[in-house]
Amino acid sequence: MGSRVDANALLPPDKPVRLLDDSGTLHEVEGFPLDLKDEELRELYRFMVLSRRVDKQAINLQRQGQLGVYASLLGQEAAQVGSAFALEPRDWVFPSYRELGAALVRGVDPASILHLFRGTWLSDHDPHETHFGLLSIPIGTQALHATGFAMGAKFDDVDLVVMSYFGDGASSEGDPHEALNFAAVFEAPCVFVVQNNQYAISVPLISQTRAPTIAHKAVGYGMPGYRCDGNDVLGTYAVVRQAVERARRGEGPSLVEAVTYRMEAHTTADDPTRYRTDEELAMWKARDPIARFETFLESEGLLTADLRQEIDDEAQAHAKRLREEIYDAPHGDPLELFDHPYVEPPPSYAEQREFLRAELASNQEG
Amino acid sequence: MGSRVDANALLPPDKPVRLLDDSGTLHEVEGFPLDLKDEELRELYRFMVLSRRVDKQAINLQRQGQLGVYASLLGQEAAQVGSAFALEPRDWVFPSYRELGAALVRGVDPASILHLFRGTWLSDHDPHETHFGLLSIPIGTQALHATGFAMGAKFDDVDLVVMSYFGDGASSEGDPHEALNFAAVFEAPCVFVVQNNQYAISVPLISQTRAPTIAHKAVGYGMPGYRCDGNDVLGTYAVVRQAVERARRGEGPSLVEAVTYRMEAHTTADDPTRYRTDEELAMWKARDPIARFETFLESEGLLTADLRQEIDDEAQAHAKRLREEIYDAPHGDPLELFDHPYVEPPPSYAEQREFLRAELASNQEG
Amino acid sequence: MAVTLAQALNRALHDAMEADDRVVVYGEDVGRLGGVFRITDRLQSRFGERRCFDTPLAESGIVGTAIGMAIYGFKPVVEMQFDGFTYPAFEQLVSHLAKMPNRSRGTVRLPVVVRIPFGGGIGAVEHHSESPEAFFSHAAGLKVVSPGTPSDGYSLLREAIDDPDPVIFFEPKRRYWLKEDVELPCKTPGFGNAVVRRQGTTATLIAYGPMVRTCLEAASAAEEEGWDLEVLDLRTLVPFDSAGVVASLQRTGHAIVVHEAQVFAGIGAEVAAQLQERAFYHLEAPVLRVGGFDVPYPAAKLEEFFLPDVDRILDAVERALSY
Amino acid sequence: MAVTLAQALNRALHDAMEADDRVVVYGEDVGRLGGVFRITDRLQSRFGERRCFDTPLAESGIVGTAIGMAIYGFKPVVEMQFDGFTYPAFEQLVSHLAKMPNRSRGTVRLPVVVRIPFGGGIGAVEHHSESPEAFFSHAAGLKVVSPGTPSDGYSLLREAIDDPDPVIFFEPKRRYWLKEDVELPCKTPGFGNAVVRRQGTTATLIAYGPMVRTCLEAASAAEEEGWDLEVLDLRTLVPFDSAGVVASLQRTGHAIVVHEAQVFAGIGAEVAAQLQERAFYHLEAPVLRVGGFDVPYPAAKLEEFFLPDVDRILDAVERALSY
C-alpha cells in the first residue's frame, strides 16, 4: 500500500530555473547545460523581436478597428519562443489563443492568425503544414487534443513530441486535469507548458490556486513538474528541452511552468487598471525578456549593429505585410458557410445554401 | 517567484496510517493519538456490523428481484464508519452511491436508500434531517456540492465541517479537481475522503492514475494529503478526525485517501471474475476490517458475548425491517411526477398531469 | 429616464442584494473587474467580497458550488462569462441543478440563477455568439428566461432571483446598450406571460431576447408594404405561454418565429409544433421559422449573412401571406 | 440467422477494426470487461490493447483525446457508458467535435464515432435512461444516428465509422436483446434515408431507435381498430430525411411522432414543424407528439407511467383521426 513513485523526484525546485538573470548575466545551472550554437542564439533573438513587432502591429490594427479583438503576448516572448524552439519540425503544438510567438517559431503565417482576430475566418491556417494546431479559445480544452494526438503517435511508435500551451487560469478547468492524467496513464510523449502570466483576465494567481506552484500539480499525475523563469529565453529553452527529450526517450509527459507576466491588457477589450498597479507593471518591465537577452548577446559579441538592423528591417517588413493584408481585408465568401461543416452535408444544406445564394444575388441587383 | 507553501508539509507519509495491524494489534502512531472512549469503540463496531448486515440484506433483496441494482460496501465498512464517526451532528456529508455505512452513522434510514435502488423513488430521505446529502450517481459531482455548502457556512462564520466521499476512479474526473481547487482557494471547511477501493468497475488503480498515491494530489491544491489504512477503523478515524479538526479550526480543506478494497462486485450487475483474481481477493479478505477490530476489542475485553449477541440481534432486526419494507413495496403515486420538479410549475404541468390522471382512472375501470 | 439593458441588470442585482442578504453574486471576473460587460459593476465594493466575488476559472465549479451554497441556504446568482462557456458546466446544470429538487422529492430546493450573456451580432471571436437556449429548454426542472427590453431585464431578473426554482437567464448581449425610458425599480408581467410589443392584424412575429428588437424594426419596415405586423415577445421559454401564442395567432392567422439559434431543433420548432397542435384551424399558412442556418456560428465578418434580419423576416412574412 | 442488436453492434465494431487498422475503440470498461453491455466484448483480446482499451474515468478526456487521435490520423470509436454520462463531455462534443472541421476550413476532419447506449425501459437507476438526442441534433457539425433494428445496428455503425464526419451514435439499450433474422455483414439504406417499416394508409407513426419497435406493436394492435398504420423509422436525425417524412404523410394525411425524450423542444417538434412547413395542405390533422412528460426521468418503478407505450400511441392516433 506504499506509494509507487518517489514523489520528491517529481517536485520542482524551490526557485524557477534561470540561466540569465535580470541583468542579462549568464549563470551555470547544474543539470541544465546551455547547448545552443551561436546561430541558434541569434534565432531565438530574432523570433522574439519579430513576435514583439507583429504583436505591436496587431494591437495597432485593432485600435484602428481592423481587428475585432486581439490577445497580446507582450512580455511572454521568451516563454513562447524559448519553449517552441525546443521542438523539432516533426513535433506538434496545440496552442491556446495567445501563442503568436510560438506560431512564428513554427512557421505559421501571422496573417492567418490576425484573420482570425479580424473575423475574416474562424481560423485560417492548415495545422498539417506547420504542425501547429488551431488556436483554441475554450480554456484548456486543447490540452486533451495534444494528449490524444500524442497517444496516437505512441500507438504507432512514431517518434514525435506534442506540446500543449495553457495558462495559469486554465489550470483550474477540468480538461487540463484530465489531459495530464490521460497523458500520464498512457505515457504519452507530451510536454504541457503553462505560461503562468500571473492573471486570468482580472483574477490573480492567488485567487486561482493555492498550490505551492503550478508545477507542483505534476506530482498528482505522477509526472515531473519543472519551473523556469519564463522571461529568460535560455532558462525556458533549457528546461523545456529536457522535458521534450524526456518525452522523446519514451519516458512520458511532463509539466513545465514558465513564470512570466502579461504586460498588455488581457485583450484589447480589457481595462487592466481596474485590477493591477503601476508598481507591479514596473517591476516586471525591469525583467523584460528581450532587453535581458540583448545584453547577454552583446556581452557575447553575438549581436552586432548590422544584425540588429537586419532583424529590425525584417520585423518592419513583416508588419508592413500584415497591414497590407489585413487592412480593410474583404470578408470571405458567405457561401463558404456551407462548405466545411461536413464532408457529406445533410440535404438541408442545399436548400439553405440556395436561399443565401439567391439573397446575395438579389442584393447585388438591388 | 519562489513557491508560497512548503510542499513537503503537504505530502502524505510513505505508508498509510494504521493503528491496528492485520492481526488486530494496536500500535501507537505518533501524531495520531487514539482518543476514543470505550462506548465509542463499541459504537464503531456496532455500526460496522450493522452496515455489513444491511449490505448483505440489500444484496439478497436484489437477487430476489426486489432491487433493480445495488452497490455493495462489503470490505469498506471501516473506511466509511471510521470517517463518518469523526463528524459532529451539525456537520454535513455529501456521499456518492456506495456510502450506506456512512449513512447509518449519520442516522439515515437504510430503507430510504434501498428504495432508491429498488426504484420506488429517485431518492427518499430529507438531507436536512440527518445532514446527509442525496446519493450522487454522476461520478465526482457531489464534491462540488460539498465545497459550495462549506463556502456558504464559511461566509456565515458558522462552525460546521463538510465531508465529501468519492472514489479512486472519480479522482480522474474534472469535477473533483475543481472542487478541491475551489475549496482550497476559498479555505472552505471541507474534508474530501477518497475511498480508494482499487477499482473503478473493472479498471484498476494503475490504469486510473500514475500518481504516487491519490493523497499526493493534495499538494497540487495546496492542501495536506493524508493516507490511512481504510480497513483499520481506528486508523481511519484518527486521520479523518485530524482533517476534520483542522477544517473546524478554520485552517481549510484536506484530502484523505482511505486505502481499502471492494470485496463484492461493483454492483450486482457486474461480473468481477472478468478482471480480478481469487488470489487478490483472498489477500484482502485476510485484512477484513471487522474481524481485525473484533480481535482488538476482545483483547481489550470490550466485546463480551452478550454485547455481540445484542448487536447481532439489532442487525437481524434491521434486516427484517428492511425485508418487510422493501419486499414487493408498491410503487409511488405516478402523479407525484409533477409535484416536485418546480415549486411553481409551468402551465403544461396541469395539462400533462390531467392526461395521466385520466389515463390512470380509465385503466382502473378497464 | 433612459436606462440601458446593462444598467437595468446591474440595478436589479444591486437591489436584490440590498433586499436579501442571502443573495450572492459570483463567477469569473465579476468582482474586482465588475464583469467583462460590467453587469456586476460596483457590486463588490458596495456589498463586500463575501457577497460578490471572483472564482477560479471553472464553470462546472461555479455551478456545482452554487448548488451546494443553495442547499446551505444562499441564493447564488452566478455568471457564465459567455454563452459558449456554459458547456463545461452542462452536467451540473442538467444532471443536478435541473433534477435535484425533483430527486429530493421537494426536500431540496435550488434557488439558483445562472446568468448567460448570449447571442451574436457584436463581431466577437468564436464561442462568444452562441444561442444555447434550446438545450436548457429541453432539460425539465429549469426555467429559461430571456428579456428583450431594459424593463424586462430588471423585472425578470428580480423575479428570477426571487424564484424558488433554478433559472437560466439569457441576456441578449447585443442589446446591453439598448435604451428605454423607464423608472427603476419596475415590475413587468411575470414568468409565463408573453407580451404583445406591437399590435397587428396581418401576421405575428414571435421572438425573445435579441430578436424582439429586430422584429419591431421589421414591423415598422413592413408598414411600407401595407402589412400590419404583431410582435409577440415570449420573454420566458420555460414556462412557455402557449395561450398567449395561440391568442395572437388567432388574431392574425399567420405566424413567423424568429431566433438567432440554428433552425433545426431550435425553439422555433416547438412554437410551430404547438401552434399547429393548438390552433390548427386558425393557421392560414404554415408557421415559418427564421433563424440561423444549420452551420456553426461563423466568423465575425460573416455573421450578418448568418443572422436573421429585417429583410429575412419580411421575406418570410411574404411567403406566409402568399401561401 | 437470429442476431440481437448487441451482437450486431459488436460484430460491426469487430469487422470495422478488421477492415481498417486506424479504427480504435476505447472508453470506460470497454477493454477487459468488454463494456457494461458487452458491446465491445472480445475486441481487446482479438485486436490487442492498442486497438481497444480502457481509459481513466473522464468523459471529457475520452472525447477530447479522440479529437486529438483523429487529428493524428486514427478513427476513434469511443463509448459513453450511459446517456446521462455524456454531459461531462458536452463542451468537447459541441465546441470542438462539432465545430473544429468547419473552424479549420476543411483542413481538419474528425472521423470520430461516439457511441451512447440511450433511453429507458430497463428499470435502471437515475441518469441511466436519458434521451439527449435533441441536444446533439441542435449542434451543427454532428451527425446523429439511432438504429432501431439489428441490421441497422450493424450497417449504420459501419457507415458511421467510415463516415469522415463526427457521428453521435445512439444505441437503444432496451433493444440490445431484440432479435432479427439477418446475415452479417449486411448493408441497409444509408444515412439520411428514413425507412418504412410497415406500410399503411390511415396514419403515419414516426419514430427512431427504441420507439420503432413500440410503434410496430401499436400498428399491429391498431388492426383491431381497423386502422392501417404506417411506421416510418427515421434512423438518422442528422441528416434528416425531410422528403421521406413528407412522402409518408402525403400517403396517410396524419402523422404522430413518438420518442422517449420529453416532448418540449424535442425532436418531435422539429418533425411537426417541418411537416406543416412542407406538407401544409396534406395535413388532415395536426401532427401529434407522443413522448415523455416534461419532467425529469422518473424512478424505475414509475417509468412505465412516463414512457410512450402502445396505448398512448393509439390514443394519439384516435385524436388525430377524430380531429
Ligand SMILES: Cc1ncc(C[n+]2csc(CCOP(=O)(O)OP(=O)(O)O)c2C)c(N)n1
Ligand atoms: C471555458 C472558458 N471559460 C471562460 C473563457 C473566457 N476567458 C477567455 S481568456 C480567460 C482567462 C484565461 O486565463 P489564463 O488561462 O491564465 O490564460 P491567459 O489569458 O492569461 O493567457 C477567460 C476566463 C473561455 N475562453 N473559455
Ligand SMILES: Cc1ncc(C[n+]2csc(CCOP(=O)(O)OP(=O)(O)O)c2C)c(N)n1
Ligand atoms: C460521470 C459518470 N461516468 C460514468 C459513470 C458510470 N460509473 C458508475 S460507478 C463507476 C466507477 C466509479 O469508480 P470509483 O470512483 O472508484 O468508485 P467505486 O464505484 O469504486 O466506489 C462508473 C464508471 C457514472 N456513474 N458517472
Ligand SMILES: [Mg+2]
Ligand atoms: Mg494567465
Ligand SMILES: [Mg+2]
Ligand atoms: Mg473505486
